[in-house]
Amino acid sequence: MDGNIISSDQVIIKVVEMGFEYSDVMQAVKAVGQSIDDVLEYILSGSCTNSQGASSSSKCHAANGKTISKRVLSSSHPASKVRQSCILEHFQSTSRTKQSKHFFANNIPVTRVDDLLSSGEKQKEPLSDMYRNPETLSESILVDSSQELNIGSDWVQKVGNLLQKHFGFSCLKSFQKEALESWLAHKDCLVLAATGSGKSLCFQIPALLTGKVVVVISPLISLMHDQCLKLAKHGINACFLGSGQPDNTVEQKAMRGMYIIIYVCPETVLRLIKPLQKLAESRGIALFAIDEVHCVSKWGHDFRPDYRRLSVLRESFSTTNLKSLKFDIPLMALTATATIRVREDILKSLCMSKETNIVLTSFFRSNLRFSVKHSRTSPSSYEKDFHELIEIYARKGKRAELKKTCISQESDDESSSSDTSSIYEADRISPCELNNVEDGYFERDSSELSSRKRGGSPASKGKEMSVEYLENDVDVFQSADDWDVACGEFCGQSPQASKDVFCLSETTDPPNKLEGRLRLCKEPVEKGPTLIYVPTRKETLRITKYLCGFGVKAAAYNASLPRSHLRQVHKEFHENTLQVVVATIAFGMGIDKLNVRRIIHYGWPQSLEAYYQEAGRAGRDGKLADCILYANLTRTPSLLPSRRSEEQTKQAYMMLSDCFRYGMNTSCCRAKILVQYFGEDFSHEKCFLCDICVDGPPQTQNLKEKADSLLEVVAKDCGQSSFRECSYDDLYFDDGKKRLAEKPSLKMLVSKIREQSGKFMATDILWWRGLARIMESKGYIREGDDKSHVQIKFPELTELGLDFLKSMSEQTFNVYPEADMLLAEKSPKSFSTFSEWGRGWADPNIRRQRLEKFQSERKSWMPKGSKRLRKRKNTKRKPDQRTVRGRLAAKLSKQK
Ligand SMILES: Nc1ncnc2c1ncn2[C@@H]1O[C@H](COP(=O)(O)OP(=O)(O)OP(=O)(O)O)[C@@H](O)[C@H]1O
Numbered sequence: 001m002d003g004n005i006i007s008s009d010q011v012i013i014k015v016v017e018m019g020f021e022y023s024d025v026m027q028a029v030k031a032v033g034q035s036i037d038d039v040l041e042y043i044l045s046g047s048c049t050n051s052q053g054a055s056s057s058s059k060c061h062a063a064n065g066k067t068i069s070k071r072v073l074s075s076s077h078p079a080s081k082v083r084q085s086c087i088l089e090h091f092q093s094t095s096r097t098k099q100s101k102h103f104f105a106n107n108i109p110v111t112r113v114d115d116l117l118s119s120g121e122k123q124k125e126p127l128s129d130m131y132r133n134p135e136t137l138s139e140s141i142l143v144d145s146s147q148e149l150n151i152g153s154d155w156v157q158k159v160g161n162l163l164q165k166h167f168g169f170s171c172l173k174s175f176q177k178e179a180l181e182s183w184l185a186h187k188d189c190l191v192l193a194a195t196g197s198g199k200s201l202c203f204q205i206p207a208l209l210t211g212k213v214v215v216v217i218s219p220l221i222s223l224m225h226d227q228c229l230k231l232a233k234h235g236i237n238a239c240f241l242g243s244g245q246p247d248n249t250v251e252q253k254a255m256r257g258m259y260i261i262i263y264v265c266p267e268t269v270l271r272l273i274k275p276l277q278k279l280a281e282s283r284g285i286a287l288f289a290i291d292e293v294h295c296v297s298k299w300g301h302d303f304r305p306d307y308r309r310l311s312v313l314r315e316s317f318s319t320t321n322l323k324s325l326k327f328d329i330p331l332m333a334l335t336a337t338a339t340i341r342v343r344e345d346i347l348k349s350l351c352m353s354k355e356t357n358i359v360l361t362s363f364f365r366s367n368l369r370f371s372v373k374h375s376r377t378s379p380s381s382y383e384k385d386f387h388e389l390i391e392i393y394a395r396k397g398k399r400a401e402l403k404k405t406c407i408s409q410e411s412d413d414e415s416s417s418s419d420t421s422s423i424y425e426a427d428r429i430s431p432c433e434l435n436n437v438e439d440g441y442f443e444r445d446s447s448e449l450s451s452r453k454r455g456g457s458p459a460s461k462g463k464e465m466s467v468e469y470l471e472n473d474v475d476v477f478q479s480a481d482d483w484d485v486a487c488g489e490f491c492g493q494s495p496q497a498s499k500d501v502f503c504l505s506e507t508t509d510p511p512n513k514l515e516g517r518l519r520l521c522k523e524p525v526e527k528g529p530t531l532i533y534v535p536t537r538k539e540t541l542r543i544t545k546y547l548c549g550f551g552v553k554a555a556a557y558n559a560s561l562p563r564s565h566l567r568q569v570h571k572e573f574h575e576n577t578l579q580v581v582v583a584t585i586a587f588g589m590g591i592d593k594l595n596v597r598r599i600i601h602y603g604w605p606q607s608l609e610a611y612y613q614e615a616g617r618a619g620r621d622g623k624l625a626d627c628i629l630y631a632n633l634t635r636t637p638s639l640l641p642s643r644r645s646e647e648q649t650k651q652a653y654m655m656l657s658d659c660f661r662y663g664m665n666t667s668c669c670r671a672k673i674l675v676q677y678f679g680e681d682f683s684h685e686k687c688f689l690c691d692i693c694v695d696g697p698p699q700t701q702n703l704k705e706k707a708d709s710l711l712e713v714v715a716k717d718c719g720q721s722s723f724r725e726c727s728y729d730d731l732y733f734d735d736g737k738k739r740l741a742e743k744p745s746l747k748m749l750v751s752k753i754r755e756q757s758g759k760f761m762a763t764d765i766l767w768w769r770g771l772a773r774i775m776e777s778k779g780y781i782r783e784g785d786d787k788s789h790v791q792i793k794f795p796e797l798t799e800l801g802l803d804f805l806k807s808m809s810e811q812t813f814n815v816y817p818e819a820d821m822l823l824a825e826k827s828p829k830s831f832s833t834f835s836e837w838g839r840g841w842a843d844p845n846i847r848r849q850r851l852e853k854f855q856s857e858r859k860s861w862m863p864k865g866s867k868r869l870r871k872r873k874n875t876k877r878k879p880d881q882r883t884v885r886g887r888l889a890a891k892l893s894k895q896k
């Protein structure tokens with residue numbers, strides 16, 4: 001017998017496959033751990049407390065007719081690499097050939113209607129048979145499909161029993177109860193609850209409670225797959241449909257009602273409306289759940305046009321269209337990140353009823369410690385930014401050789417996914433291969449890479465993996481197939497673990513008692529796994545290589561890497577053998593891993609929605625976790641390339657701008673900004689954990705003089721020198737028509753301020769940029785350009801601004817300087833001399849002075865047309881070998 005310790009999921013799969021009761025196996029794994037030998041010994045010794053009184057081991061012997069100890073478990077056993085929607089099906093098919101005919105019916109832990117029976121409610125017998133053995137299901141099975149639920153008033157008790165039995169939880173959370181109440185009242189429902197709060201249960205319970213089908217619309221195949229696997233582990237018969245489903249019989253079976261939960265992407269559900277209508281009339285559909293519903297909205301992140309077409313569900317499954325229904329089939333929409341505008345858009349786009357119940361829980365995650373740090377986020381800053389991480393993880397004293405690496409060299413064959421050796425181990429990829437990535441050539445698997453569906457721009461298809469390719473390619477989420485790395489090897493935690501989470505999160509201090517947690521603010525978080533999010537694919541490789549170089553067990557994850565590698569990363573991440581995953585946004589939607597301790601964003605995220613969703617993957621166990629954003633606070637972020645309409649571009653800029661302001665903020669609690677962004681009233685003012693709460697805001701400054709100067713040049717630029725007397729209309733309108741005069745940019749305005757007063761000569765444009773943002777937020781100026789910008793570019797005075805200006809001498813203007821202003825004040829010369837030089841040319845005074853100086857110097861030591869100058873002109877600049885571009889250029893010129 002193989003005595004190796006493998007993952008608990010594999011142990012469970014293998015032992016259940018031998019014919020043991022699922023509950024016994026779970027009990028044994030919990031008691032003795034992940035060794036198959038120990039698990040078997042535990043069960044065979046009769047230690048399991050079987051509800052039916054009989055020892056499961058004897059049943060197993062009878063069923064198998066073999067002595068278990070002689071069985072050989074191979075790591076290449078199909079169970080370990082099944083890539084099927086329903087693990088139960090896999091059990092079923094293997095058991096049919098190997099074991100007694102009725103194995104599935106008797107031993108597989110499928111959802112039992114007995115659960116309901118035991119809690120008092122008598123159900124129709126055929127239904128319970130069907131649960132035990134989906135094969136026996138036929139359309140003749142009579143289920144009340146009329147949407148009459150008949151659950152009974154003691155439904156809370158029944159749900160409690162189901163929860164305990166399937167998930168090991170003691171009770172529902174209050175928002176889950178509220179969502180279920182809506183469903184029981186046949187109402188539509190929009191559930192807005194924090195990441196990791198347990199939204200899935202809201203739509204899983206209706207299936208368990210009624211025995212009718214629940215259709216779950218979900219955006220990603222890997223997400224659906226992950227959920228199906230988890231449900232299978234909990235004894236619930238679920239499947240997923242769509243292009244990622246390798247078994248084409250699953251769809252037919254699903255449409256015959258063989259699975260109580262069907263996961264499907266929006267594209268597929270639209271194709272299946274007719275069969276689903278039949279299913280609703282025969283077996284009955286309890287609910288349509290639309291998970292990650294923010295994808296519906298153009299105003300949110302991750303917009304998916306097909307989600308908008310889901311409005312057809314309301315009409316197709318209503319009493320007007322399906323006569324056998326007594327009530328419309330309810331819709332339940334769920335998300336963790338939706339602003340008020342997005343919520344309205346969801347309700348409208350899905351044609352949800354006017355009585356839709358909005359179940360809103362706090363978005364606040366009290367154990368997350370948010371902070372923002374200034375960094376160039378380039379290789380030159382890795383040392384400064386990652387030294388702490390390296391200290392946490394690196395094996396002491398050993399600076400690992402670079403051959404410890406991060407990219408799996410294997411081809412994308414299925415067998416590789418069962419290989420449990422570590423992906424950062426040596427020899428999977430040679431150091432030179434990794435260097436090739438740096439050098440710009442990464443030709444391995446190019447055929448696969450080009451043929452694979454990528455999230456990147458269409459132009460990238462078939463393109464060689466050159467530096468440019470990696471540099472410019474970002475992962476964009478477009479369809480359900482994107483980043484489909486579904487694999488059968490990993491699952492979430494055991495019910496017991498989840499139970500612990502529940503206890504922790506329920507006992508987390510309410511925000512008004514957070515002062516007591518102040519001691520936590522400087523405490524280091526535990527060692528657990530770290531996720532680093534970066535904007536580009538190339539960055540994933542660079543940082544991984546850097547960390548691996550210090551012996552950190554890190555792996556890169558982006559949509560262009562071979563699937564076998566991605567699967568392996570998922571697997572090792574879930575098994576806690578990886579310390580750090582450096583990923584693009586391709587990693588993680590819906591990932592339910594409890595112990596992620598750090599989420600680092602290295603570079604600006606594209607929106608606060610995306611940021612909060614990604615950060616929300618930390619600390620799901622309720623323990624302290626860090627969410628650190630490293631961003632270049634001296635630069636305005638730019639949009640990553642993606643296909644967008646004009647309207648979407650505008651929206652994308654607005655979201656990016658909100659994100660930028662989050663980074664620039666120096667005075668308001670970060671958790672407060674985040675939850676308020678989602679429309680929640682965060683009445684507690686502080687989280688007592690974030691960098692702002694801990695370090696405190698900076699000293700306020702009276703910026704009246706500078707603010708006046710700025711407003712003055714803005715007003716003067718409208719051609720009104722006597723703005724003190726003029727009205728707002730005089731300033732901006734000619735005979736009621738808005739002036740179309742070209743507006744000066746902020747840069748030009750700052751030059752004018754410098755021209756007017758030598759006092760402000762040393763004040764950096766970076767500082768003025770911060771002031772302009774503050775003035776804009778207070779309503780004194782606004783963007784005068786029709787286009788959207790992340791940061792105000794062409795300031796235009798508002799009426800309020802004019803009033804401010806007129807009352808010039810009376811007021812003070814005390815404000816908290818923002819992050820860029822502080823940086824400019826702290827190290828006015830922190831920018832390269834080159835950029836200083838460049839900035840100088842924008843200033844007319846400096847420009848004049850420089851030109852005069854230059855001309856006089858030239859006259860004195862270099863006569864016009866001198867040899868030296870000519871020589872210089874003819875000398876070709878050699879490519880700089882230190883930069884990637886330089887090396888590429890050198891290579892190209894050599895080839896020529
Ligand atoms: N009533 C409950 N008691 C205890 N734990 C629960 C309960 N409901 C859910 N959980 C646990 O909460 C965790 C998160 O659940 P789930 O994946 O449904 O979160 P989610 O809200 O969908 O998160 P995301 O927004 O990231 O998709 C799971 O591990 C689950 O087992």
Ligand SMILES: [Mg+2]
Nearest residue numbers: 199200291590
């Ligand atoms: Mg979820």
